[in-house]
Amino acid sequence: MVVIRLSRGGAKGRPFFNIVVADKRNRRDGRFIERIGFYNPIAAEGEEAIRIAQDRLTYWRSVGAQVSPTVERLLKQLEKAPA
Secondary structure, three states: OEEEEEEEEEEOOEEEEEEEEEEOOOOOOOOOOEEEEEEOOOOOOOOOOEEEOHHHHHHHHHOOOEEOHHHHHHHHHHHHOOO
């Protein structure tokens, strides 16, 4: 199964997450099919905290990719945020 999930990067104490499309059997930070965005939980005021390529997200969902609960929560948070 293909899943859209977070892959952790950054340093100890300074997390940074890539939003990736990966096979469910691969490790969290292992091989992935495509990187479709990022999430920076410690972004300063005025910095972009989350970015997702909506066209690629729509494509992967259309071919059956499942979205992880955390990414689903981030998508809802992005929809609520003022543009």
